[in-house]
Amino acid sequence: MVTRVQKINPDSFMAEELEEACKILKSGGLVAFPTETVYGLGGDAFNPLASSKIYKAKGRPSDNPLIVHIASMEDLYRVADGITDSGLKLAEKFWPGPLTIIFKKKEEVPLSTTGGLGTVAVRMPSHKVARELIRQSGVCIAAPSANKSGRPSPVRAEHVIEDLAGRIDMVIDGGGTGIGIESSIVDASGSEIVILRPGYITKDMLLGVVDKVTTDPAIESRIPGEGITAKAPGMKYRHYAPEGELLIVEGSQSAVAGRINTLVEEKEKEGYKTAVIATDETKNLYKCKIVKSIGSRKNEASIAAGLYDILREMDYLGAQYIYSESFDNDILGGAVMNRMIKAAAYHIVQA
Ligand code: TXA
Ligand code: MG
Numbered sequence: 001m002v003t004r005v006q007k008i009n010p011d012s013f014m015a016e017e018l019e020e021a022c023k024i025l026k027s028g029g030l031v032a033f034p035t036e037t038v039y040g041l042g043g044d045a046f047n048p049l050a051s052s053k054i055y056k057a058k059g060r061p062s063d064n065p066l067i068v069h070i071a072s073m074e075d076l077y078r079v080a081d082g083i084t085d086s087g088l089k090l091a092e093k094f095w096p097g098p099l100t101i102i103f104k105k106k107e108e109v110p111l112s113t114t115g116g117l118g119t120v121a122v123r124m125p126s127h128k129v130a131r132e133l134i135r136q137s138g139v140c141i142a143a144p145s146a147n148k149s150g151r152p153s154p155v156r157a158e159h160v161i162e163d164l165a166g167r168i169d170m171v172i173d174g175g176g177t178g179i180g181i182e183s184s185i186v187d188a189s190g191s192e193i194v195i196l197r198p199g200y201i202t203k204d205m206l207l208g209v210v211d212k213v214t215t216d217p218a219i220e221s222r223i224p225g226e227g228i229t230a231k232a233p234g235m236k237y238r239h240y241a242p243e244g245e246l247l248i249v250e251g252s253q254s255a256v257a258g259r260i261n262t263l264v265e266e267k268e269k270e271g272y273k274t275a276v277i278a279t280d281e282t283k284n285l286y287k288c289k290i291v292k293s294i295g296s297r298k299n300e301a302s303i304a305a306g307l308y309d310i311l312r313e314m315d316y317l318g319a320q321y322i323y324s325e326s327f328d329n330d331i332l333g334g335a336v337m338n339r340m341i342k343a344a345a346y347h348i349v350q351a
Pocket of ligand 2: 144145153
Protein backbone atom coordinates (compact mmCIF):
# COMPACT_ATOMS: atom_id res chain seq x y z
CA MET A 1 0.00 0.00 0.00
CA VAL A 2 1.24 3.48 -0.85
CA THR A 3 0.64 5.99 1.94
CA ARG A 4 -0.44 9.34 0.56
CA VAL A 5 0.75 12.46 2.36
CA GLN A 6 -1.60 15.46 2.33
CA LYS A 7 -0.14 18.73 3.55
CA ILE A 8 -2.62 21.06 5.26
CA ASN A 9 -2.13 24.42 6.92
CA PRO A 10 -4.25 24.21 10.12
CA ASP A 11 -4.73 27.97 10.16
CA SER A 12 -6.13 28.22 6.68
CA PHE A 13 -7.50 25.30 4.70
CA MET A 14 -10.51 24.52 2.57
CA ALA A 15 -13.03 21.70 2.78
CA GLU A 16 -11.76 20.23 -0.53
CA GLU A 17 -8.41 19.54 1.06
CA LEU A 18 -10.03 17.02 3.40
CA GLU A 19 -12.25 15.38 0.78
CA GLU A 20 -9.96 12.45 0.00
CA ALA A 21 -9.34 11.76 3.71
CA CYS A 22 -13.10 11.77 4.37
CA LYS A 23 -13.64 9.30 1.52
CA ILE A 24 -11.01 6.97 2.96
CA LEU A 25 -12.53 7.10 6.46
CA LYS A 26 -16.06 6.49 5.17
CA SER A 27 -14.92 3.43 3.24
CA GLY A 28 -13.15 1.84 6.22
CA GLY A 29 -9.60 3.02 5.50
CA LEU A 30 -7.04 4.59 7.82
CA VAL A 31 -5.96 8.24 7.99
CA ALA A 32 -3.39 9.64 10.42
CA PHE A 33 -4.16 13.23 11.44
CA PRO A 34 -2.84 15.93 13.77
CA THR A 35 -4.50 16.76 17.08
CA GLU A 36 -3.45 19.29 19.72
CA THR A 37 -1.76 16.47 21.70
CA VAL A 38 -0.16 13.95 19.33
CA TYR A 39 -0.99 12.54 15.86
CA GLY A 40 -3.80 9.99 15.85
CA LEU A 41 -4.30 6.98 13.56
CA GLY A 42 -7.96 7.23 12.62
CA GLY A 43 -10.59 4.82 11.39
CA ASP A 44 -14.39 4.60 11.60
CA ALA A 45 -15.23 3.77 15.25
CA PHE A 46 -18.42 1.98 14.17
CA ASN A 47 -16.65 -0.26 11.63
CA PRO A 48 -15.03 -3.33 13.26
CA LEU A 49 -12.95 -3.87 10.12
CA ALA A 50 -11.42 -0.39 10.47
CA SER A 51 -10.48 -0.97 14.10
CA SER A 52 -8.90 -4.31 13.28
CA LYS A 53 -6.83 -2.52 10.61
CA ILE A 54 -5.70 0.00 13.24
CA TYR A 55 -4.48 -2.75 15.58
CA LYS A 56 -2.68 -4.45 12.71
CA ALA A 57 -0.97 -1.31 11.39
CA LYS A 58 0.31 -0.38 14.86
CA GLY A 59 1.12 -3.90 15.99
CA ARG A 60 -1.08 -3.11 19.00
CA PRO A 61 -2.45 -5.78 21.37
CA SER A 62 -6.18 -6.11 20.65
CA ASP A 63 -7.15 -5.78 24.34
CA ASN A 64 -5.96 -2.17 24.31
CA PRO A 65 -9.03 0.00 23.57
CA LEU A 66 -9.12 2.99 21.22
CA ILE A 67 -10.23 6.55 21.96
CA VAL A 68 -13.25 7.69 19.94
CA HIS A 69 -12.87 11.25 18.65
CA ILE A 70 -16.01 13.34 18.20
CA ALA A 71 -16.81 16.83 16.91
CA SER A 72 -20.01 17.73 18.78
CA MET A 73 -22.05 16.91 21.88
CA GLU A 74 -24.55 15.10 19.61
CA ASP A 75 -21.74 12.72 18.70
CA LEU A 76 -21.25 11.97 22.41
CA TYR A 77 -24.78 10.58 22.55
CA ARG A 78 -24.06 8.40 19.50
CA VAL A 79 -21.25 6.56 21.31
CA ALA A 80 -21.89 6.84 25.08
CA ASP A 81 -24.71 5.66 27.32
CA GLY A 82 -25.62 6.43 30.92
CA ILE A 83 -23.70 9.72 30.78
CA THR A 84 -22.95 10.75 34.36
CA ASP A 85 -23.43 14.32 35.59
CA SER A 86 -19.80 14.62 36.61
CA GLY A 87 -18.60 13.34 33.23
CA LEU A 88 -20.89 15.77 31.43
CA LYS A 89 -19.64 18.69 33.53
CA LEU A 90 -16.05 17.85 32.62
CA ALA A 91 -16.95 17.56 28.94
CA GLU A 92 -18.67 20.94 29.00
CA LYS A 93 -15.70 22.58 30.69
CA PHE A 94 -12.74 21.00 28.88
CA TRP A 95 -14.03 20.10 25.40
CA PRO A 96 -12.85 20.69 22.82
CA GLY A 97 -9.45 19.92 24.33
CA PRO A 98 -6.94 17.39 25.67
CA LEU A 99 -9.24 15.44 28.00
CA THR A 100 -10.52 11.92 27.31
CA ILE A 101 -13.57 10.83 29.28
CA ILE A 102 -14.69 7.24 29.77
CA PHE A 103 -18.41 6.46 29.79
CA LYS A 104 -20.51 3.32 29.42
CA LYS A 105 -20.62 2.51 25.73
CA LYS A 106 -23.64 2.52 23.44
CA GLU A 107 -24.43 -1.00 22.31
CA GLU A 108 -23.76 -0.02 18.68
CA VAL A 109 -20.08 0.70 19.38
CA PRO A 110 -18.26 -2.51 18.41
CA LEU A 111 -16.31 -4.34 21.13
CA SER A 112 -13.32 -4.38 18.78
CA THR A 113 -13.12 -0.58 19.19
CA THR A 114 -13.27 -0.77 22.99
CA GLY A 115 -10.88 -3.72 23.38
CA GLY A 116 -13.78 -5.87 24.62
CA LEU A 117 -14.77 -3.41 27.36
CA GLY A 118 -18.30 -2.21 28.11
CA THR A 119 -17.03 1.36 28.34
CA VAL A 120 -15.83 3.79 25.69
CA ALA A 121 -13.16 6.51 25.87
CA VAL A 122 -14.32 9.73 24.17
CA ARG A 123 -12.48 12.91 23.28
CA MET A 124 -13.40 16.06 21.37
CA PRO A 125 -10.10 17.44 20.04
CA SER A 126 -9.60 21.19 19.67
CA HIS A 127 -7.22 20.96 16.69
CA LYS A 128 -8.97 22.54 13.70
CA VAL A 129 -7.96 19.83 11.22
CA ALA A 130 -9.02 17.02 13.55
CA ARG A 131 -12.40 18.56 14.28
CA GLU A 132 -13.12 19.44 10.69
CA LEU A 133 -12.16 15.93 9.58
CA ILE A 134 -14.65 14.40 12.02
CA ARG A 135 -17.36 16.91 11.16
CA GLN A 136 -16.93 16.76 7.40
CA SER A 137 -16.72 12.97 7.21
CA GLY A 138 -19.54 12.46 9.70
CA VAL A 139 -17.41 9.65 11.11
CA CYS A 140 -16.71 9.24 14.84
CA ILE A 141 -13.01 8.51 14.55
CA ALA A 142 -11.40 5.79 16.64
CA ALA A 143 -7.77 6.83 16.98
CA PRO A 144 -4.86 5.68 19.06
CA SER A 145 -1.61 7.61 18.81
CA ALA A 146 -0.19 7.09 15.30
CA ASN A 147 3.05 5.37 16.33
CA LYS A 148 4.10 1.73 16.06
CA SER A 149 3.12 0.10 19.34
CA GLY A 150 5.79 0.75 22.00
CA ARG A 151 7.44 3.69 20.15
CA PRO A 152 7.31 7.32 21.29
CA SER A 153 4.06 9.01 20.23
CA PRO A 154 4.29 11.11 17.04
CA VAL A 155 4.28 14.89 17.34
CA ARG A 156 5.06 15.53 13.64
CA ALA A 157 3.86 13.90 10.42
CA GLU A 158 7.46 12.73 9.80
CA HIS A 159 7.22 10.57 12.93
CA VAL A 160 4.05 8.93 11.59
CA ILE A 161 5.68 8.30 8.22
CA GLU A 162 8.71 6.78 9.95
CA ASP A 163 6.53 4.25 11.80
CA LEU A 164 3.56 3.61 9.51
CA ALA A 165 4.43 4.38 5.85
CA GLY A 166 3.11 1.58 3.64
CA ARG A 167 0.71 0.40 6.35
CA ILE A 168 -2.00 3.11 6.21
CA ASP A 169 -3.85 4.96 3.45
CA MET A 170 -3.04 8.57 4.26
CA VAL A 171 -1.20 10.95 6.56
CA ILE A 172 -2.48 14.51 6.93
CA ASP A 173 0.59 16.64 7.59
CA GLY A 174 -0.49 19.64 9.66
CA GLY A 175 2.91 20.35 11.19
CA GLY A 176 3.79 20.05 14.89
CA THR A 177 1.08 19.24 17.42
CA GLY A 178 1.62 21.76 20.21
CA ILE A 179 0.99 20.11 23.57
CA GLY A 180 3.10 17.09 22.65
CA ILE A 181 1.85 14.53 25.17
CA GLU A 182 -1.35 12.53 25.05
CA SER A 183 -4.63 13.65 26.59
CA SER A 184 -5.43 13.17 30.26
CA ILE A 185 -7.83 10.24 30.68
CA VAL A 186 -10.52 10.14 33.35
CA ASP A 187 -13.03 7.42 34.08
CA ALA A 188 -16.47 8.98 34.54
CA SER A 189 -18.44 5.75 34.17
CA GLY A 190 -18.67 5.15 37.93
CA SER A 191 -19.71 7.18 40.95
CA GLU A 192 -16.48 9.16 41.15
CA ILE A 193 -13.92 10.57 38.73
CA VAL A 194 -10.69 8.55 38.50
CA ILE A 195 -7.60 9.72 36.59
CA LEU A 196 -6.27 6.83 34.50
CA ARG A 197 -3.59 8.75 32.60
CA PRO A 198 -2.12 12.14 33.61
CA GLY A 199 -1.83 14.83 30.95
CA TYR A 200 -2.22 18.51 30.23
CA ILE A 201 -5.52 18.70 32.18
CA THR A 202 -4.32 18.22 35.75
CA LYS A 203 -6.08 16.99 38.88
CA ASP A 204 -6.33 20.55 40.20
CA MET A 205 -8.05 21.67 37.01
CA LEU A 206 -10.54 18.80 37.32
CA LEU A 207 -11.18 19.71 40.96
CA GLY A 208 -12.29 23.13 39.79
CA VAL A 209 -15.30 21.40 38.22
CA VAL A 210 -16.10 18.28 40.29
CA ASP A 211 -15.80 17.72 44.04
CA LYS A 212 -13.84 14.52 44.17
CA VAL A 213 -11.09 13.15 41.94
CA THR A 214 -8.93 10.12 42.69
CA THR A 215 -5.93 8.77 40.79
CA ASP A 216 -5.47 5.18 39.65
CA PRO A 217 -2.67 3.96 42.00
CA ALA A 218 -0.94 2.19 39.10
CA ILE A 219 -0.02 5.60 37.61
CA GLU A 220 2.16 6.61 40.50
CA SER A 221 3.84 3.24 40.85
CA ARG A 222 7.56 3.26 40.17
CA ILE A 223 7.88 -0.49 40.25
CA PRO A 224 6.42 -2.53 37.39
CA GLY A 225 3.96 -5.25 38.35
CA GLU A 226 3.79 -4.63 42.09
CA GLY A 227 0.39 -6.32 42.13
CA ILE A 228 -1.36 -3.22 40.76
CA THR A 229 -2.89 -3.42 37.31
CA ALA A 230 -3.47 -0.16 35.46
CA LYS A 231 -7.15 0.50 34.73
CA ALA A 232 -6.33 1.90 31.29
CA PRO A 233 -5.10 -1.24 29.54
CA GLY A 234 -2.55 0.75 27.51
CA MET A 235 -0.80 1.98 30.65
CA LYS A 236 0.54 -1.46 31.51
CA TYR A 237 2.82 -1.88 28.51
CA ARG A 238 6.41 -0.69 28.03
CA HIS A 239 5.89 2.34 25.91
CA TYR A 240 7.39 5.45 24.37
CA ALA A 241 10.78 3.76 24.39
CA PRO A 242 13.80 4.83 22.35
CA GLU A 243 16.00 2.06 20.95
CA GLY A 244 18.87 2.79 23.34
CA GLU A 245 18.73 2.01 27.03
CA LEU A 246 17.36 4.94 29.00
CA LEU A 247 18.23 5.55 32.66
CA ILE A 248 16.69 8.32 34.78
CA VAL A 249 18.95 9.79 37.45
CA GLU A 250 17.32 11.54 40.42
CA GLY A 251 18.78 13.76 43.11
CA SER A 252 20.20 17.25 43.55
CA GLN A 253 21.32 19.01 40.37
CA SER A 254 25.04 18.64 41.13
CA ALA A 255 24.75 15.03 42.27
CA VAL A 256 22.80 14.14 39.13
CA ALA A 257 25.36 15.81 36.85
CA GLY A 258 28.23 14.10 38.70
CA ARG A 259 26.64 10.66 38.46
CA ILE A 260 25.66 11.05 34.81
CA ASN A 261 29.16 12.25 33.88
CA THR A 262 30.66 9.15 35.55
CA LEU A 263 28.23 6.82 33.77
CA VAL A 264 28.95 8.50 30.42
CA GLU A 265 32.70 8.13 30.90
CA GLU A 266 32.38 4.45 31.78
CA LYS A 267 30.18 3.58 28.81
CA GLU A 268 32.24 5.64 26.34
CA LYS A 269 35.36 3.75 27.52
CA GLU A 270 33.57 0.50 26.74
CA GLY A 271 32.98 1.85 23.22
CA TYR A 272 29.29 2.71 23.46
CA LYS A 273 27.61 5.83 22.11
CA THR A 274 26.04 7.81 24.95
CA ALA A 275 23.73 10.81 25.17
CA VAL A 276 22.31 13.01 27.90
CA ILE A 277 18.81 14.50 28.21
CA ALA A 278 19.07 17.77 30.15
CA THR A 279 17.30 21.13 30.27
CA ASP A 280 18.17 24.65 29.08
CA GLU A 281 19.28 25.46 32.62
CA THR A 282 21.52 22.40 33.12
CA LYS A 283 22.87 21.38 29.71
CA ASN A 284 26.28 22.94 30.35
CA LEU A 285 26.93 20.66 33.35
CA TYR A 286 27.59 17.57 31.23
CA LYS A 287 30.73 16.14 29.69
CA CYS A 288 29.16 14.12 26.91
CA LYS A 289 29.42 14.58 23.13
CA ILE A 290 25.65 14.52 22.81
CA VAL A 291 23.73 16.66 25.28
CA LYS A 292 20.18 17.62 24.30
CA SER A 293 17.85 19.99 26.07
CA ILE A 294 14.25 18.84 26.38
CA GLY A 295 13.06 22.39 27.27
CA SER A 296 13.21 24.88 30.09
CA ARG A 297 12.44 24.08 33.72
CA LYS A 298 10.89 27.54 33.90
CA ASN A 299 8.27 26.54 31.33
CA GLU A 300 6.75 23.15 32.03
CA ALA A 301 4.79 23.08 28.79
CA SER A 302 8.09 23.25 26.88
CA ILE A 303 9.27 20.08 28.63
CA ALA A 304 6.09 18.20 27.76
CA ALA A 305 6.30 19.45 24.17
CA GLY A 306 9.94 18.39 23.85
CA LEU A 307 9.59 14.89 25.26
CA TYR A 308 8.72 12.70 22.25
CA ASP A 309 10.86 14.74 19.86
CA ILE A 310 13.91 14.16 22.02
CA LEU A 311 13.21 10.43 22.49
CA ARG A 312 13.04 9.97 18.71
CA GLU A 313 16.12 12.14 18.23
CA MET A 314 18.05 9.72 20.45
CA ASP A 315 17.35 7.02 17.85
CA TYR A 316 18.45 9.21 14.93
CA LEU A 317 21.70 9.83 16.79
CA GLY A 318 22.18 6.13 17.43
CA ALA A 319 22.53 6.61 21.20
CA GLN A 320 23.01 3.24 22.92
CA TYR A 321 22.94 4.51 26.51
CA ILE A 322 20.83 7.54 27.35
CA TYR A 323 20.97 9.29 30.71
CA SER A 324 18.22 11.70 31.66
CA GLU A 325 17.57 14.11 34.45
CA SER A 326 14.36 13.51 36.34
CA PHE A 327 11.35 15.80 35.89
CA ASP A 328 9.35 16.79 38.91
CA ASN A 329 5.95 15.43 39.55
CA ASP A 330 4.51 18.91 39.41
CA ILE A 331 5.27 19.19 35.70
CA LEU A 332 1.80 18.79 34.23
CA GLY A 333 0.72 16.79 37.25
CA GLY A 334 3.31 14.08 36.78
CA ALA A 335 2.41 13.54 33.11
CA VAL A 336 5.97 13.89 31.85
CA MET A 337 7.48 11.63 34.52
CA ASN A 338 4.76 9.06 33.90
CA ARG A 339 5.88 8.79 30.23
CA MET A 340 9.60 8.98 31.05
CA ILE A 341 9.43 6.14 33.56
CA LYS A 342 7.79 3.89 30.97
CA ALA A 343 10.27 4.91 28.29
CA ALA A 344 13.04 3.97 30.74
CA ALA A 345 11.31 0.63 31.48
CA TYR A 346 11.32 1.72 35.16
CA HIS A 347 15.12 2.16 35.32
CA ILE A 348 15.64 4.97 37.84
CA VAL A 349 18.61 5.51 40.16
CA GLN A 350 19.29 7.96 42.97
CA ALA A 351 22.48 10.01 42.58
O1 TXA B 1 -4.13 12.59 23.11
C1 TXA B 1 -4.60 11.46 22.89
O2 TXA B 1 -5.35 10.90 23.69
C2 TXA B 1 -4.19 10.76 21.60
C3 TXA B 1 -4.78 11.55 20.43
C4 TXA B 1 -4.61 10.86 19.12
O3 TXA B 1 -6.13 11.81 20.69
N1 TXA B 1 -4.61 9.39 21.59
C5 TXA B 1 -4.02 8.44 22.37
O4 TXA B 1 -4.51 7.17 22.18
O5 TXA B 1 -3.14 8.67 23.16
P1 TXA B 1 -3.78 5.85 22.69
O6 TXA B 1 -4.51 4.75 22.05
O7 TXA B 1 -2.35 5.93 22.41
O8 TXA B 1 -4.08 5.80 24.21
C6 TXA B 1 -5.37 5.48 24.66
C7 TXA B 1 -5.35 5.05 26.07
C8 TXA B 1 -4.78 3.65 26.27
O9 TXA B 1 -3.97 3.63 27.44
C9 TXA B 1 -6.05 2.83 26.46
O10 TXA B 1 -5.82 1.66 27.20
C10 TXA B 1 -6.94 3.81 27.20
O11 TXA B 1 -6.69 5.02 26.54
N2 TXA B 1 -8.38 3.50 27.03
C11 TXA B 1 -9.13 3.60 25.91
N3 TXA B 1 -10.39 3.21 26.13
C12 TXA B 1 -10.46 2.87 27.43
C13 TXA B 1 -11.50 2.37 28.28
N4 TXA B 1 -12.73 2.15 27.82
N5 TXA B 1 -11.20 2.11 29.58
C14 TXA B 1 -9.95 2.35 30.07
N6 TXA B 1 -8.93 2.81 29.30
C15 TXA B 1 -9.17 3.06 28.01
MG1 MG C 1 -0.37 5.59 22.43
